[in-house]
Amino acid sequence: MAVHVSRELLEKHDKAGPRYTSYPTVPVWTKDFGANDYLDALRELAGRPDDELSLYLHLPFCAKHCHYCGCNAIVSREKDAVDNYLDRVERELDMVIDVIGKGRKVVQLHWGGGTPNYLKPHQVDRALDLFRDRFDVDPDGEISLEIDPRISSPEQAAQLRASGFNRISMGVQDFEDSVQLAIGRKQSRERTMRVFQGCRDAGFEGVNVDLVYGLPGQTRESFAGTLAEIIAIEPDRVACFSYAHVPWVKPNQEKVDTTLMVKGYEKFELFQLTIAMFEEAGYDWIGIDHFAKRDDELAVALRERRLHRNFMGYTTRPAPHMLAFGMSGIGEVCDRFVQNSADLAEWGAAIDAGTLPIVRGHKLNDDDRLRRSAILNLMCNNELPFALTTRDFGAPANELLADGIDAMQPYVDEGFVTIDDERIRITDLGRHFARNVSMELDAYLDPDSDKPLFSRTV
Ligand SMILES: C[S@@+](CC[C@H](N)C(=O)[O-])C[C@H]1O[C@@H](n2cnc3c(N)ncnc32)[C@H](O)[C@@H]1O
Numbered sequence: 001m002a003v004h005v006s007r008e009l010l011e012k013h014d015k016a017g018p019r020y021t022s023y024p025t026v027p028v029w030t031k032d033f034g035a036n037d038y039l040d041a042l043r044e045l046a047g048r049p050d051d052e053l054s055l056y057l058h059l060p061f062c063a064k065h066c067h068y069c070g071c072n073a074i075v076s077r078e079k080d081a082v083d084n085y086l087d088r089v090e091r092e093l094d095m096v097i098d099v100i101g102k103g104r105k106v107v108q109l110h111w112g113g114g115t116p117n118y119l120k121p122h123q124v125d126r127a128l129d130l131f132r133d134r135f136d137v138d139p140d141g142e143i144s145l146e147i148d149p150r151i152s153s154p155e156q157a158a159q160l161r162a163s164g165f166n167r168i169s170m171g172v173q174d175f176e177d178s179v180q181l182a183i184g185r186k187q188s189r190e191r192t193m194r195v196f197q198g199c200r201d202a203g204f205e206g207v208n209v210d211l212v213y214g215l216p217g218q219t220r221e222s223f224a225g226t227l228a229e230i231i232a233i234e235p236d237r238v239a240c241f242s243y244a245h246v247p248w249v250k251p252n253q254e255k256v257d258t259t260l261m262v263k264g265y266e267k268f269e270l271f272q273l274t275i276a277m278f279e280e281a282g283y284d285w286i287g288i289d290h291f292a293k294r295d296d297e298l299a300v301a302l303r304e305r306r307l308h309r310n311f312m313g314y315t316t317r318p319a320p321h322m323l324a325f326g327m328s329g330i331g332e333v334c335d336r337f338v339q340n341s342a343d344l345a346e347w348g349a350a351i352d353a354g355t356l357p358i359v360r361g362h363k364l365n366d367d368d369r370l371r372r373s374a375i376l377n378l379m380c381n382n383e384l385p386f387a388l389t390t391r392d393f394g395a396p397a398n399e400l401l402a403d404g405i406d407a408m409q410p411y412v413d414e415g416f417v418t419i420d421d422e423r424i425r426i427t428d429l430g431r432h433f434a435r436n437v438s439m440e441l442d443a444y445l446d447p448d449s450d451k452p453l454f455s456r457t458v
């Protein structure tokens with residue numbers, strides 16, 4: 001249940017920290033890790049032929065660049081941009097297949113962006129076939145994509161479903177006209193609702209919506225209106241992201257009028273409102289910023305404390321490896337994290353030269369694996385059962401991570417966590433500070449560094 005957090009408490013604990021979509025986090029990964037290191041990981045994967053895989057494809061193209069966007073998105077005037085991109089994805093796939101062989105079992109395939117539904121129907125089918133020809137994609141697995149409703153239609157939804165996608169998520173962000181103007185994203189609610197209904201009619205198993213809080217021009221009243229409209233159409237899951245304003249990385253955000261931006265406690269209140277309204281409407285709050293209907297498998301998994309997450313998001317069916325394709329894709333193979341170049345030209349040039357387009361990565365050691373498992377449990381399941389680590393790491397977590405757990409005492413005193421002989425549990429109040437708690441187990445954080453590597457608590 002949502003618990004009210006006061007301004008004083010938030011300000012006391014508001015600090016920059018990772019969201020722990022991975023541990024170690026991306027800033028720890030090194031540029032010394034390159035294509036040859038990835039090839040080593042792939043060779044190891046070839047020796048584990050029964051391990052199941054998740055696959056990610058990044059499709060960066062968009063019709064227009066939204067001012068607020070923090071994704072790796074491209075607006076191209078080149079006529080054949082998508083076809084040329086898919087040609088390179090094909091070569092990238094073949095470089096991987098040369099090592100791991102054809103026919104590996106895939107339980108999760110996700111297309112992210114950018115805007116995957118920018119592709120024309122024949123390009124969608126081509127891109128899907130690139131994967132189906134090389135992998136054994138389980139039709140009952142999660143085959144999902146992100147769409148922009150502004151360039152979609154019920155007809156397209158039906159085509160995507162017929163092509164084999166079974167889950168879909170659409171960007172909404174905010175329905176308020178003044179907010180849409182401020183973020184450079186005009187999106188009619190009529191069209192959004194029509195596309196949403198089209199997805200329902202097409203028979204998608206999951207129809208999900210993305211919202212963002214903290215956008216310029218948002219007020220409590222206006223955002224409550226957007227939330228109410230979304231609740232009324234009953235998406236299966238909702239992601240409500242905290243607006244990340246990083247114009248030094250995303251120059252398009254320079255167009256955002258910062259004087260209109262909601263910040264600090266006012267921003268946090270928008271999220272408290274989101275939690276309250278979704279809980280009231282029968283959704284559970286999942287992880288940092290997701291909501292799922294109470295009977296959705298994510299909500300059930302959270303209650304049973306068996307929720308996981310990978311770079312694609314929360315899941316109940318984690319595959320041990322994730323292969324990523326396309327510019328900026330992030331993968332995880334045999335205890336290595338790898339990232340493709342986020343620069344289209346650089347990514348393409350590497351592939352044209354016959355090299356895997358890896359720009360950074362990290363090989364996990366035993367200590368990383370231990371801490372990752374502990375942090376993942378805290379961030380997904382709001383607890384760390386000490387016995388969890390005994391099988392893989394030879395001792396319970398309270399012995400192996402004693403220093404970090406001792407350092408959580410101030411959070412015990414605040415009522416954010418309880419610690420007994422068996423487990424650490426994050427309380428309902430503490431969920432707002434799960435990142436702060438998890439940071440005590442992070443071996444890479446430099447307490448003396450004030451580099452703005454991460455966003456703040458809100
Ligand atoms: C790839 S987009 C979704 C599909 C499509 N491109 C669209 O915008 O409708 C992924 C999502 O990331 C979120 N997002 C984008 N920029 C963001 C930012 N700066 N801060 C927080 N969330 C952001 C939005 O909710 C967006 O829907």
Ligand code: SF4
Binds near residue numbers: 065069071
């Ligand atoms: S928010 Fe979506 S549509 Fe807008 S630029 Fe980013 S990826 Fe493209």
